[in-house]
Amino acid sequence: MPLRSPWLRVLLIGPTLLGVFSLTFLLFQVLPGDPTLSILGEFANATARANLRRELGLDRPLPEQYVQYLGRALSGDFGNSLISRRPALGTVLQVAPASVSLAGAGIVWALMLGVPLGVAAALRPHTWVDRAANAIALLGAALPSFWVAQLALLIFAGWLQLFPSVAPTAAAGPLAQLHALILPAAVLGCSIAAPLTRLTRATLLQILAQPYITAARARGITEWSIGLRHALRGALPPLLAATGGLLGWALGNAVLIETVFARPGLGSLLVTAVSTRDLPLVQASLAVIAVGVVLINALLELLYQYADPRLR
Amino acid sequence: MTRLRPRFIILWLLLFIAACNSAPSTAPTQTLHVRIGSDITSLDPAAIFGIESQTIAGHIYNGLLRYNDETSALEPDLAERWEVSEGGRVYTFFLRSNVRWHKDYGPFGADDVVFSFERVRDPATGSRYAGEFANIVTIEALNDQTVRVQLAEPDAGFLHKVAAFAQGMLVSRAALQALGDTYPANPIGTGPFVFAEHLPGQQVTLVANPEYFAGPPILDQLVFRVIPDETTAEIALRNGEIDVLFALQAPDVIARLREDPAVRVQERPANNTVNLVLNTTVAPLDDLRVRQAIAHAIDRQALISDFFQGLKTPADTLLTPNFAEFSTSVPMYDYNPEQARRLLAEAGATGFSLELYSVALYPYDQIIVPIADDLRAAGIDATIRVLDRAAYNEVRAAGTPPAVLTAIIGPTDPANVLWKLYHSASFPPGLNTAHYRGVDALLEQARTTLDPAQRTALYADVQRTAMRDLPVIPLYTDRLIQASRIQVQNLPQNALFTLSLTNVQLAP
Numbered sequence: 121m122p123l124r125s126p127w128l129r130v131l132l133i134g135p136t137l138l139g140v141f142s143l144t145f146l147l148f149q150v151l152p153g154d155p156t157l158s159i160l161g162e163f164a165n166a167t168a169r170a171n172l173r174r175e176l177g178l179d180r181p182l183p184e185q186y187v188q189y190l191g192r193a194l195s196g197d198f199g200n201s202l203i204s205r206r207p208a209l210g211t212v213l214q215v216a217p218a219s220v221s222l223a224g225a226g227i228v229w230a231l232m233l234g235v236p237l238g239v240a241a242a243l244r245p246h247t248w249v250d251r252a253a254n255a256i257a258l259l260g261a262a263l264p265s266f267w268v269a270q271l272a273l274l275i276f277a278g279w280l281q282l283f284p285s286v287a288p289t290a291a292a293g294p295l296a297q298l299h300a301l302i303l304p305a306a307v308l309g310c311s312i313a314a315p316l317t318r319l320t321r322a323t324l325l326q327i328l329a330q331p332y333i334t335a336a337r338a339r340g341i342t343e344w345s346i347g348l349r350h351a352l353r354g355a356l357p358p359l360l361a362a363t364g365g366l367l368g369w370a371l372g373n374a375v376l377i378e379t380v381f382a383r384p385g386l387g388s389l390l391v392t393a394v395s396t397r398d399l400p401l402v403q404a405s406l407a408v409i410a411v412g413v414v415l416i417n418a419l420l421e422l423l424y425q426y427a428d429p430r431l432r
Numbered sequence: 433m434t435r436l437r438p439r440f441i442i443l444w445l446l447l448f449i450a451a452c453n454s455a456p457s458t459a460p461t462q463t464l465h466v467r468i469g470s471d472i473t474s475l476d477p478a479a480i481f482g483i484e485s486q487t488i489a490g491h492i493y494n495g496l497l498r499y500n501d502e503t504s505a506l507e508p509d510l511a512e513r514w515e516v517s518e519g520g521r522v523y524t525f526f527l528r529s530n531v532r533w534h535k536d537y538g539p540f541g542a543d544d545v546v547f548s549f550e551r552v553r554d555p556a557t558g559s560r561y562a563g564e565f566a567n568i569v570t571i572e573a574l575n576d577q578t579v580r581v582q583l584a585e586p587d588a589g590f591l592h593k594v595a596a597f598a599q600g601m602l603v604s605r606a607a608l609q610a611l612g613d614t615y616p617a618n619p620i621g622t623g624p625f626v627f628a629e630h631l632p633g634q635q636v637t638l639v640a641n642p643e644y645f646a647g648p649p650i651l652d653q654l655v656f657r658v659i660p661d662e663t664t665a666e667i668a669l670r671n672g673e674i675d676v677l678f679a680l681q682a683p684d685v686i687a688r689l690r691e692d693p694a695v696r697v698q699e700r701p702a703n704n705t706v707n708l709v710l711n712t713t714v715a716p717l718d719d720l721r722v723r724q725a726i727a728h729a730i731d732r733q734a735l736i737s738d739f740f741q742g743l744k745t746p747a748d749t750l751l752t753p754n755f756a757e758f759s760t761s762v763p764m765y766d767y768n769p770e771q772a773r774r775l776l777a778e779a780g781a782t783g784f785s786l787e788l789y790s791v792a793l794y795p796y797d798q799i800i801v802p803i804a805d806d807l808r809a810a811g812i813d814a815t816i817r818v819l820d821r822a823a824y825n826e827v828r829a830a831g832t833p834p835a836v837l838t839a840i841i842g843p844t845d846p847a848n849v850l851w852k853l854y855h856s857a858s859f860p861p862g863l864n865t866a867h868y869r870g871v872d873a874l875l876e877q878a879r880t881t882l883d884p885a886q887r888t889a890l891y892a893d894v895q896r897t898a899m900r901d902l903p904v905i906p907l908y909t910d911r912l913i914q915a916s917r918i919q920v921q922n923l924p925q926n927a928l929f930t931l932s933l934t935n936v937q938l939a940p
Contacts, residue, residue: 151822151823152822152823152826152827153820153822153825154826154829155822156823156824157826157829158822158825159479159557159558160558161481162825162828162829162861162862162863163560163563163852163861163862163863164560164562164563164863165860165861166859166860167555168555168558168562171556171558172558175558176530200613201832203471203473203474204472204474204616204632205474205476205479205613205616206616208484211632214631214632218633218634269763270661270663270664271766273663273664273667274667277667278670281671284671285664285667285671285673286657286659286668286673286674287634288673289465289635289655289657300677304526304542379661380661380664381664382633382658382660382664382665382668383634384631384632384633384658385633389632389785390635392470392471395820395821395822396821396822397822420546
């Protein structure tokens with residue numbers, strides 16, 4: 121695991137954004153589809169479309185557009201959404217909390233599911249327990265999350281009525297919001313738990329072979345206690361690092377789950393924005409996602425140093 | 433490091449729950465929750481599109497006229513009455529008094545009507561509806577209560593263009609001047625409900641307008657919830673999380689809702705057909721026999737009975753029975769693969785390859801599969817091209833696709849459908865990607881003919897000729913299906929693909 125200062129991570133936001141923005145700009149040049157058609161509709165004549173292209177600056181040479189685009193994007197001015205004509209960044213920031221809470225809760229579920237399975241597998245390696253734990257984790261990753269989401273919705277919201285089928289309206293209290301978060305987060309957690317199971321198992325197996333574990337065994341401590349109290353603590357740093365890596369994955373997997381559970385989210389917003397070639401909205405979404413992922417990784421780096429005494 | 437003991441964690445959680453529950457509840461008593469399938473695009477009448485945005489805007493704004501929910505007939509809205517003179521070239525509208533704009537933007541008057549229409553016409557606005565008003569020469573306010581519109585030539589469908597739908601919805605000059613760029617986030621109308629809030633991807637909230645000229649609505653609040661998935665929406669309806677679903681499509685969802693005694697399902701034929709537009713300028717589609725072969729090759733009845741489980745109805749022309757000008761005396765094409773193969777052989781086009789284009793939107797991206805299968809069975813090498821909205825729009829605007837699925841949703845103005853799909857002036861820009869020009873003269877004559885009987889005869893001629901030349905194959909007539917909880921009372925069903933909630937009330 122490379123050791124990096126969390127501050128270095130924060131400093132890397134600049135180059136990361138530069139890369140993200142340049143790539144988006146390039147992709148939008150390659151993609152078929154013209155935003156003026158999305159805005160003006162199929163009955164817009166050539167003059168109206170040319171006027172709009174001029175107004176949006178789409179008629180200027182590509183290098184000029186690129187520099188202007190970068191300058192504005194890096195200074196945080198994303199302009200208005202081409203379709204709703206409302207501030208792009210404001211729209212994204214309104215939606216972001218829903219995504220962050222779903223991704224966060226999904227990762228908590230993934231940890232709650234993936235780590236115990238990994239511990240069980242490591243404590244009984246090469247037995248049916250190990251194979252079952254692996255199979256469960258793999259099943260979660262292999263089943264399409266939108267299908268699992270619909271199934272969960274049908275069973276827990278439709279038949280058992282334990283959870284609401286859609287997130288409550290904005291007027292509802294935080295408890296109701298939390299209640300509605302449980303089911304989608306569980307589905308998301310199942311879909312991303314597999315790597316945590318594998319990592320926990322591998323790390324624990326390594327640690328369980330260490331002399332201090334043998335010493336603990338000699339003292340007569342039970343195998344489960346060794347696994348949970350001694351070995352798992354040692355597995356914490358790599359788990360934290362892996363959790364950071366899961367964040368981007370969770371945001372991506374969330375798109376379909378958001379759709380099924382009718383939750384607003386950055387993923388769904390981004391998909392809609394791309395389908396209408398709404399560049400300002402795409403840009404603002406990507407910027408918020410990139411900054412968020414970098415900041416959270418920096419935070420995890422801090423935790424990582426805290427969890428690994430050698431780095432303190 | 434101090435350890436958090438379980439006791440403290442439980443205590444902390446209890447405190448958290450208590451804090452959450454102590455939040456005061458200020459929800460109004462009569463709130464109706466309505467499902468929308470996707471988020472709104474814009475609530476500015478100059479830019480609006482999509483049935484979700486039209487539905488919500490329809491409760492914020494009024495037009496000069498409006499459609500009767502049951503009969504689709506035009507009736508007075510903000511214009512109390514109107515006169516047509518100079519052979520259909522001049523329309524004079526006499527406006528209702530005592531109408532006020534939402535949020536203290538003052539009284540509604542003739543100047544607002546002039547402003548609204550001029551704004552749509554102004555190229556600087558970049559409105560997608562500028563073409564709808566292209567026939568207007570002048571709009572003037574004769575006094576505060578009277579507006580006169582001068583047309584370049586008579587237009588039998590002009591009143592449809594100033595009815596409360598899309599560009600016909602009226603905006604306030606004072607509000608647009610005061611709000612400027614922030615108007616799209618603060619739409620101001622004169623309608624029964626006032627815009628309160630839009631949470632992107634989540635919901636739009638409207639509250640009752642106590643000053644509404646026809647009296648305040650019974651409901652206190654409308655909440656439109658974005659629920660993309662129809663199965664999710666179905667569960668939400670059964671659980672009472674939402675009250676109304678509209679524009680339902682999924683046959684299995686509809687079948688289950690019909691069996692639920694706590695749910696009322698309403699249906700009626702829509703104003704639109706769904707069609708396959710064939711490019712008549714590319715070989716071998718330029719050969720009438722090939723187009724006839726395609727019409728005979730597609731099992732449209734199976735599409736309706738199998739794919740849609742009988743929810744849609746057959747179509748033999750582009751107009752539906754909702755139109756007064758609907759005609760049944762048109763050439764018809766039964767499902768006959770033998771005949772299709774024979775026609776293809778005659779035209780020397782056996783085994784030609786055909787690209788079928790559809791937008792990535794249900795049900796179009798699904799029905800294209802059985803259509804392609806049918807064509808392949810008749811010996812046409814059909815390939816499917818499903819594109820996202822932007823890419824689809826670009827391909828269609830280029831006019832190059834050989835075959836494309838197209839539907840025109842809107843009012844019962846025959847010109848809205850027939851002109852847009854059949855007239856050569858409707859490309860480019862427009863939807864006549866068939867590049868058909870066989871009924872131009874008839875359409876122009878029909879549009880300027882004010883006598884209803886004569887006009888109906890002309891439109892019958894248009895339908896007969898075009899169905900003979902077959903630039904467009906109608907696949908089925910759409911059907912509108914909405915479902916509501918039985919507590920929802922006085923919910924009408926209009927033919928416009930939208931909802932009318934003004935007179936709705938909730939039983940306890």
